[in-house]
Amino acid sequence: MSFIHVLDENTANKIAAGEVVERPSSIVKELVENSIDAQSKNIEIEIAEGGIGFIRITDDGIGMSSEDAQLAILRHATSKISAAEDLATITSLGFRGEALPSIAAVSKFSLTTRLHENQSLATYVEVVGGINTDIREAGGSVGTSIVVKDLFFNTPVRKKFLKTPSTESSHIHDILTKIALANPNIAFKLINNNRLVLSTPGNNQLQDTLTNIYGQKIAPDLLPVHYENTIDNIKISGYLSKPTLLKSSRQWQTVIVNARVINSRSIAKALDNAYHSLLPKSGYPLAVLNVSVPTDTIDVNVHPQKSEVKFSDEQKIFRAVYKAVIEVLSAPHAPDQLAATVEFKPNPSSYSHSASNPYTNNDYKKPSYNAVSVPIVSSWQETPLPLNVVRDTLEKEEMMSFDTPAPNVISRIIEDSQFTLYPLGQVDDCFIISKGPDGLYIIDQHAAHERILYDKMSQHTERIPSQQLLVPLFLDFDTTEINIISEYHDTFYKLGFTLELAGPNTMRLSELPSDIPLSETEASIRQILEYIQNMHEPNPQELRHHCLQIASCRAAIKAGETLNMRQMQALIGELCNTHLPYTCPHGRPAMIRFTPKDLYKMFKRT
Amino acid sequence: MKISCTKEQLNHAVQTVQKALATKTPMPILTGIYLSAFEDKLELQATNYEIGISCIIEATIEEPGTVVISGRYFQELVRKLPGEIIEISSSAEDRTIQITSNQAQFNLLSLPAEEFPVLKKPTSDTVINVKDNILRELIKKTVFACSTDESRPIFTGGLLEINQHEVNMVATNTHRLAIKKDHLGHNTDSIKMIIPAKILNELARIMISDVPMDVTIYCQKNQVSFAFDNIYIISRLIEGQFPDYNKVIPPSFATTITIDTHAFMDAVERVSLLARDGDYNIIKLAFKNDCVIITSNNPDIGKACETVTTTVQGNEVEIAFNAKYVTDILKNISSEQLIFSLNTPLSPASIKPIDDETYNYIITPVRTN
Incomplete structure (x- = not known):
């Protein structure tokens, strides 16, 4: 008798599920990626009990025929590739055909799908713990809806490893945030315990997606990234926050490579290095970087949850990201672009999940859990674009045109900035108060001068x-x-x-x-x-960063020195002229702006 | 203890030993000067365990004994006392020392004399006698080249090497090296030791006799003593192996230049005025057509250029140096002309006086991009 025997399929699926399905958020990720691959325009995710008890993903994608729906729940059944060679040129998010059978193996799974046209009825498939219990025709909208209930009901050990429902739901929130940022053309909605906690407009504007997720307040602190390296065929786009907007962890950094959200140590490192002297010791800038590289230069099949990819030349990617970020940070800027904005919130850095959403109090139509039917798709509507977002977008476009490095344009900005910012006086021999065409500016004279000197000195090294x-x-x-x-x-x-x-x-x-x-x-x-x-x-x-930091700090004018108007004007002019004007080399802000709106608000005139 | 002595002698002795006083130490006794009165003599001692200096002067002893006085105050007040004669007496009961001169009287608290680590008169099997003018010359011509960076301690001292009748001193900070040789006139034992630059400087400061006199060097395992006149200095040695300096000296040169020392030094100092910025004090020398063109360029300040006529034998060379390393040696060359020998822009060069084969200075160039 042999000791070794081939495992039955159900057991194999459960083992595979251990790799793919780690926690509810991995289910959400796999299913949402399927929806994205199915060309959906709207994806709605509904969860309860942190996704352990209930997850429903509903999309309006192409759907599946009855035969496909039955095949889809089999292992290694996929429409996305047909041979191993396809992996090299893969553009879809999924490719292994493991997600559905793995999820179905450890939960009570049901699927309702309807093809776009020429089929009047939808297909309903039910699988409980990997055993197909029901296949029938049913009513349903176009697209696919998947319900996953009682996760890990048949693998109690796994279930023990899950955290509290609120932790699990925050994982889902995080993963969905990143996927939403990677797909600004798709409208996402996340409903947690009958409350809408996340929604994106799906209008293909990354900035709108960002402000919908992180709140309107960040809009003025965003800088657009546009980088293209035609030799290596690397393109980078997205948004970075000014160094004045800092987060406590990398949670707010989203790296997307060829539409896939990934974790990459080298790209994170490139970001850190590029911000280098602009940041205080602890803190991470907000970033959404959309890197697109030729599909044959990456291997996506290295991680069971596909959260990492392998680059054929990691150095190249590093350099490209570094350059892209440096370009944005060192571009010439008008004063309003580099000043930190005033925060009225007591704790500006806490964009908690619910606080970020303006729709929290809306009474959203409560869908009942037991109903298999899809929530009414027509109820999804685009969020109207707030006026100031439009204005900011226009401003950004204006600035983007400056990014072309034509020398006359740069000199124009320098002249402009000198002319447009009028110092009004000095407060406490430390802060320069000045008037710009679009608000009031307060400049820390020491921080500003320190930055100017640091940049000068580092050029000499x-x-x-x-x-x-x-x-x-x-x-x-x-x-x-x-x-x-x-x-x-x-x-x-x-x-x-x-x-x-x-x-x-x-x-x-x-x-x-x-x-x-x-x-x-x-x-x-x-x-x-x-x-x-x-x-x-x-x-x-x-x-020599550290030495330069000390040297520039020593040589800079100190707080407490009285400056005359000419000196103040010169200082402001030079600050606008330096490469990295946002903060002093230690990472403190050099300039703060109050817009007229802020001022009106302070005097309760709005 | 009760003694009296002349102010002049006492002041000289105090100034001699005070360099060995400890300034920052957890042991207060080391901040004191030890006075010991015996047989018509007064001995003063100070030590900080790195260096110890003793100086003996004549005095009238009424009552022998030993005391330790706070060095800082003793040194200042001896200099300022009004009279020619100073009387010092101590009282055992209240642990005070009374210092009187003319109408001035001081009562200083004494430190416990029994705690003072009294220096022992040096004795050793290896005893070498060197004339003080030779020793002084060796030190003055080389010790400036020592390193101040404690990371490689052996370079913070000068190597004293005595081999039969030859005596050499070598000092380097690894970027430049100074070597001076001399003859003893008599055969002695061979020794090799690295003496801290601080002690060498102190020694050169104290050896100020007009007539050449003998300095007796006592060599022990990890310390060295110099005894001369009424003074002896004990110092610890720097442990370690001094690298073979002969390897550093290039065996031959492709270009040899003869320059007027003063004209060259003045020009280098003028040109380096603009280069003296932070740590990069770079001057460039271009040797061609029997002249040297010295230039410096500081983008923040400006440029300087000066030409000095020379005689150039061999290839034309353009080379860059740290100006300080050049002026350091020029200040120590007493002959009217010097010989500058070079190979390539990236290999060490040599500077030496035209009439003195015993003195040599090796300097490394800098590479500028």
């Missing part, structure tokens, strides 16, 4: 001479480090270090930058190694 050593320094490294050093020999040489192999784990240093003291040498080299390991070739100013 380009040409640092290196000094030879008469007596070489021997440094010990491990094998990986030695390999990196040999591979990036030129990078080190350009930074002023000459390193040669002197033993199995020893490098001989015969030249070092003349401003780095011998005692700091090893630390500097290790820092460069760290940068390189994070897939980023450092430039001299990054190495």
Whole structure:
């Protein structure tokens, strides 16, 4: 008798489900991605008990025929690829044909689907714990509706691992937020316990999607990204927040590669590096980056939940993202673009799930859980575009035209900014109050000057001479480090270090930058190694960021110095002229703007 | 203890030993000067465990004994006392020291003398005698090249090397190296030790006799003592292996330049005025057509350029240096002309006086992009 035997399909499905279905949010992700692949325009997600008790996904996509619906719940049944070679050029989100059978194996699953035309009746399929219990014709709207109930009812161990319903529902909220940002052309709705908690307009405007999700307040702090590298065929679009709008975690960073929401360490790192001197120690900018690369340069089939992809050249992606972000942050700006806006909310950073939604109190038509029928699709309507969003969009477009690096345009801005911002006076010998055409500006003189000096100084660090050593320094490294050093020999040489192999784990240093003291040498080299390991070739100013920070802080005019009008004017002019004008090198804001609207509001005139 | 001595002698002794006073120390006793009166002599000592200095002067002893006085106050008040003669007496009961001179009288609290780590008169098997003018010259010509960076301690001192009748001193901060050689005139034991630059500077400051006199060097395992006149200095040595400096000196040069020392130094100092910004004090030297063109360029301030006539033998070279490393050596060259020897823009160069084969200075160039 043999000990080894082939598992029956039901068991195999349950095991596979462990990979794909980790928690309710993974079900939502898989099913919503199916809906997106089915070319839906509206997707509604309804959950109860954090998705453990009830999930319903309803779309208006192409639907399935009766035969397809029965096939879909079988393992490795998919319409998205037909051969392994298709994986290289895959454009749909799903491809493995595992989601439906895996979900159906661990829940009470039912599916109602109707093809777009020429079929009057919908198909209803019911599967309980992987066993097909009912297939019949039923009434239903065009598209597909899937109901998942009692998740993990037959795998109690798994169920134990689930968190509280509120945690699970926040996971669903997070994942849906990112998917919605990746698909601004689709209107999403998330209903949690009969309350509408998320809705996007689906008008193909990413900015509207963003403001619908994160609230109107962020609109003035967003900067559009447009980057194209024709050589490598990499395109990056999306939005970044100004460094004045910071979040406490990476939760607010969404990376989309070829329409797929993924986690990528290298892209996150590229963002961090690009914001580098603009951020205080803790804090992450808000970002939605839509990266599009040729499909044959990525492998999407590396993670069971497809939350990671593999790039054929990760360095290239890193550089592209870094460049895209730097371009946006260092573009010339009119003063209103770089000032932080005033926040009236007591706690501006807490865009909690319910607070972000303006529709919380609307009484939404309560759908009953037991009814299999789809909620009335016609009740979905586009949210009307708020007026200020339109205005901001127009402003953005205006600014985007400045992004073309024509020198005369840049000089125009500089002139403009000098002419448009009139200093009115100084308060407490620290803040410059000035008037612009569109509001009141308050400038921290120290922070502003610090930023100007930092940018000037860091430009000079380009040409640092290196000094030879008469007596070489021997440094010990491990094998990986030695390999990196040999591979990036030129990078080190350009930074002023000459390193040669002197033993199995020893490098001989015969030249070092003349401003780095011998005692700091090893630390500097290790820092460069760290940068390189994070897939980023450092430039001299990054190495000296800290020194420059201190030097610029010391040299800058201090709070408490009285300035005359001319000095103030010059300071403001120069600030608008620097590369990264948002914050001081330590990450504090340099300028705050009060729009006339804000002022009216403060005096209760609205 | 009860003594009297002249103010001049006492002041000289206090100024000699005060360099060894500890300033920041958890042991208050090290901030004091130890006075010991015996047989018509007064010995002053100070030590901070790195360096110890002792100086003996003549005094009239009425009552022998030992006391320790706060160094900081003793040093200042001795200088300011009004009279020619100073009387010092201590009372055992209330632990005070009375210092009188003319009408001025001070009562200083004493530190517990029994706690003071008294310096022992040096004794050693290896004893070498060197004339103080030779030693002073060795130190002055080299010690400026020492490193101040504590990360590689061996370079914070000068290497004293005595081999039969030859005596060499070498100092480097790894970017430049100064070497001075001399002869003893007699054969002695061979020694090799790295002495902290601070002690060498102190030694050169104290050895101020007009007539050459013998300095006796006592070598012990990890410390060295210099005894001369009525003074002896004990210092710890820097442990470690000084690299072979002969490897650093290029065996041959492709270009040899003879320049007037003063004209060259003045020009370098003028040109480097504009280069002196932060840590990069870079000047460029272009040697061609029997002249050297010295330039500096600071984009924030401006440019400087000066030409000095020279005689150039060999290839034309353009090379960049840290101006400080150049002026440091020029200040120490006393001959009217010097020899500047070079190979390539990226290999070390040598500067030495035209008439002194025993003095050499190796300097590394900088690479600018």
